[in-house]
Amino acid sequence: MTTAGRSFAHDEVARLVQTLDETQERLDELTGGQVDAVTGAGGAPLLLRAAQARLRQQESEGRAFAATLSGILDALPANVALLDGDATIVAVNAAWRRFGHAGGLADAKAAVGSNYLDICDVATGDGADDAAAVAIGIRSVLAGRAEEFSVEYPCHGPTTPRWFRVMVAPVGTRGGEGGVVVMHVDVSQRRLAEESLLESERGFKRLFDHNPQPMWVEDVDTTRFVAVNKAAVRHYGFTTRELLEMRVSDLLAPTSEVASASAPARDASEGVRQARHRVKGGREIDVEVSSQRLDFGGRASRLTIAADVTRRTEAEAHRARSTSLLRIAGKLAHVGGWALTIAGYVVEWSEEAALIMGRSAEAPPEYHDMLALFAPDSRTQFQTALHACARAGTPFDLELQVPGAGRGRVVRSIGEAQRDSAGRVTRILGALHDITERRLLEEQVHQSQRLESVGQLTGGIAHDFNNMLTVIAGNAELLAERVSTDERNRLLVTMIGDAARRGGELTQRLLAFARRQPLAPRPTDVDDLVAGIDTLLRHSLGEGVDLVVRRSHALWRTNIDPHQLENAIVNLALNARDAMPSGGRLLIETANLTVDRSVAERAVDLVPGEYVRLSVLDTGTGIDRDHLEHVFEPFFTTKPAGKGTGLGLSMVYGFIKQSNGHITIDSKPGEGTTLEMYLPRSLDPLALRTPDARTASARGGDETILVVEDDELVRRFAHEQLVGCGYRVLCATNAAQALETIAADGHVALLFTDVVMPGGMNGAQLAEEARRAWPQLRVLFTSGYSEGAFDDDDGLAAGVHLLPKPYARDELLHQVRIALDAR
Missing domain, CATH: 3.30.565.10 (Histidine kinase-like ATPase, C-terminal domain)
Structure with a gap:
């Protein structure tokens, strides 16, 4: 309290008021109540009654202030005690008293009058060290060595942990001479929260350090690594120190399409992105980066997890390649896939299946619309197979007709059942194969084989037919000369010759079809x-x-x-x-x-x-x-x-x-x-056209000719025609006999041989063997059916002469002369 510019303690004022009261009573006794003031030793007046009144007023105000102060202190949740200069407890608030009562203090004053330092000095048990520290702090403040002191200490209850913070501050402005205020604040909730936060941080650190996925914390502004876990060190191959000296962008591979390894922009702090990173040594990996903004040590940071998805990416790429190859294979092979879900009869099909059926793959048809794509008979066949498969799981393999341009398309549809765990058919899976071209090729092959068979038959017939026609035509020509004056017989012979020529033309066409014509x-x-x-x-x-x-x-x-x-x-x-x-x-x-x-x-x-x-x-x-x-x-x-x-x-x-x-x-x-x-x-140069054999001379000669022919009638006809023109003629029926004749005679100038002969050696082989022994020997072939005797793709090599059967006498003489005169 304060009076006339001077401060007094409350107890001192009370004592002064009591003294003034006693003095005023004594003066009233001595003066009869007539003296209000006296003069002091120094001459100063002492107004006893006024002073007494003022002092009483001040006392009243002091009590009111003390009550107010006491109310304020009691309202505080903290435990507050007032110590005098000797550390004696002179006053406590309500919270202190409640705490003391809960702690077992029987004294209702809650240790008021006790020395706080003595209490601390005799403390034992778990709190002894904390009590000693508090005592040291109080002594320092009382002695003026410290302006204040505070420390936290545990004071656990029977069931719950508790912490208090003790704070010591001096009373007044004279250091600790006027005593100190000791305040104990319950900080249990804060300490529990801090412990929980600390435990959470420790858990996060354990999770961060031991997470099998690479993790790091990066500074948002600088993109430098702030913290990295063991998996990041292990996975990327850099040491912790090396990573902490790097920026996150240093991990970005040159081939990556992402602008930043973890976040392409500062405001893009969250989300999942794909990136391609570079590990130590240069190997590149595919990663899936997940980032989240956070505050780390007071800095705006980003927590990032980088999952290595290289194997997944490679598997996806392999699957994509396989799918692409399957699609290509389906396209090239004209094979598509389809499925029918039994519940609701829902149709699905691949793009190639849709193309085969002439529809769009984007909108699979309804079940009945799909059936309508097939020809009526095929539609019934397909529907019956589907029902059997759905009912009993019966697989099927059908050839179906799809109407369209021309003869439409032929498709092969294969299907089998897919069952659930209970064995019920739930879907039918199938393939659709466009076999239209294959069927056309099979038809072409069948036709080609049929034509080949007919050709072999006609070729064989033509060979024998030509031999007969040669004799008929040749003799008809001879007869025509002998009956030239007999008009009736000449007409008959002419008809025979014409028929033979027409037969020859027919056999030539048959041989052309049979691919046996020379x-x-x-x-x-x-x-x-x-x-x-x-x-x-x-x-x-x-x-x-x-x-x-x-x-x-x-x-x-x-x-x-x-x-x-x-x-x-x-x-x-x-x-x-x-x-x-x-x-x-x-x-x-x-x-x-x-x-x-x-x-x-x-x-x-x-x-x-x-x-x-x-x-x-x-x-x-x-x-x-x-x-x-x-x-x-x-x-x-x-x-x-x-x-x-x-x-x-x-x-x-x-x-x-x-x-x-x-x-x-x-x-x-x-x-x-x-x-x-x-x-x-x-690529060979153009050849000059050779003159037609019919323009050559038909004159005879005196050279020796060997006729090799297995057909007796043809051999006799050729012999007679050549002898009649002055030639010396020898005959043989096969190749072996011909070689013996050439060797024995020594003068054979021309080998006139049939191409097709029995005995294992044909005319072409005979000519080759003979010319090997007698290089100057001339050769003239004759045939109604060569049967592939010539090596040059059934064609005649340069310098080879051939007289097709049937032939007339003039044709025989012309070809013989050409062969003999050839150089």
Whole structure:
């Protein structure tokens, strides 16, 4: 309390008031109550009653202040005690008293009057050290050595842990002379929170350090590593120190598409991203980076986890490649997948399956819509198989028809059941294979095999037939000379000769189809060849047909028999004319063509390579598909009876095949027919055309000729014809006998031999053996059926002479003379 600028302690004021009261009572006794003031020893007046009144007022105010102060202290939650200069407890608040009572203090004053230092000095047990520290602190403040003191200490209860913070501060401004205030504050909640936080931090550190995934904390502003765990050190190969000196971007691989290893921008602090990192040594790995903003040591930081997903990425890439390869395989093989979920009959299918069925893969059809895509018979067959599979798990393998352009498509559908854990069929999984091209190829192969069989049969028949025709035609020619004056007999003989010639033409066509006719291929310019027969073609076609010849620039050469190719073109032109009775347009076109493997695989007997393509297109009536597959068969014709032999196209087919070429035909009724011939390219220079044998001299001679023929009638006919022209003629029936005859005679100038002979050695082999021993020996072959006796792809090598059967006497003499005169 304060009075007249001076401060007094409350007890001192109380004593002064009591003294003044006693003095005033004594003065009143001595003066009868008439004295209010006296003069002191120094002359100063003492106003006793006024002073007394003021002192009482101050006492009242002091008590009110003390009560207020006591109320404030009692309201404080802290335990507060007032110590005097000797550390004696002179006052405590309500919280101190409650704490003391809870601690077992029976004194209602809660140790007021006790010396606090004595209490601390005699403390024992777990709190002795803390009590000693508090005592030292109080002494320091009382002695003025410290302005204040504080320390935290445990004071655990029977069931709960508790902590207090003791704070000591001096009373007044004279250091600790006026005593100190000791305040104990319960900080248990804070300490528990701090302990919990500390434990959490320790748990986080354990989690951080021992997490198997690489983790780190990075500074948001600098992107430098602030902390790294053991997994990061182990996984990236850098030491902890090395990482802490690096930026996170230093981990970024050169091939990574991400701008930053953990976060591409400061505000992009969260989320999952893909990145490619570089470990120590340069190896690159794929990582999945997850980041989260946090405060770390007062700095804005980012916690990052980097999961190595290299194996997963490689597996995904492998799976993607496998899926891509499977898709490519499906596309190339025309195979697609489909599934039918039994519940609801939901259809799923792959892109290739949709393409096969001519639909979009984006919108699989409803079940009944899918069935409607098949032809009626196939639809019923497929539906029955699906129901059986759904009901009993019966697998199926069907060939189904899908309507479309032309003959539509043929698809193979395979299906099997998928069951759940209870054995119930839940889905049907299947594959759809477009086998349209395969079926077409099989048909082509079947047709080719059928034609080959017919060719072998016709070739064998033609061989024997030609031998007979040779004798018939030759003798008819002799008879015609002998009955030249007998008109009636001459007419009969002429009819025999004409029939023999027509039979010869028929067998030649059969041999052409059978690919057994002797050919004389040579490098030929097809454009020049077509130009050479242009007039013949226009004359044969007539005015009603417009002939257009479209030549190719820089057309390649082809190795082919030009005479037979001319015959083939004329034959095709005449067929086209007959297909356009009301007139039309015929186009003959040439072009260079390279056939790759993919194209060749879709055809029968087509070899990849370079070809000269010769196309013949007409605008005639066309051929329906049922007839189209038979047009190359001999004697097959769509013309009325008596209008065609049916050997024209079969002859062309055999000739092209024998020339190692390929032929295709396509036709649509009412639109016309297109026939294409693929003739192998030749790099040899063009050859000069040799004169036709029919222009050579038919004169005889006196040279020795060896006739080798197994057919007695033909052998006798040739012998008679040659002897009649002055030649010396020897005969043999097989190759062995021929070699013996040549060796024994020593003068044989010409070997005239059949090609096909019994005995294990044919005519070509005989000629080779004979010329090896007698190089100057000339050779003339004759055959109605060569049966592949010549090595040059059934064609005649340069310098080889052949007389086809049947032959007339003049043809025999012409060829013999040419062979003998050849150099």
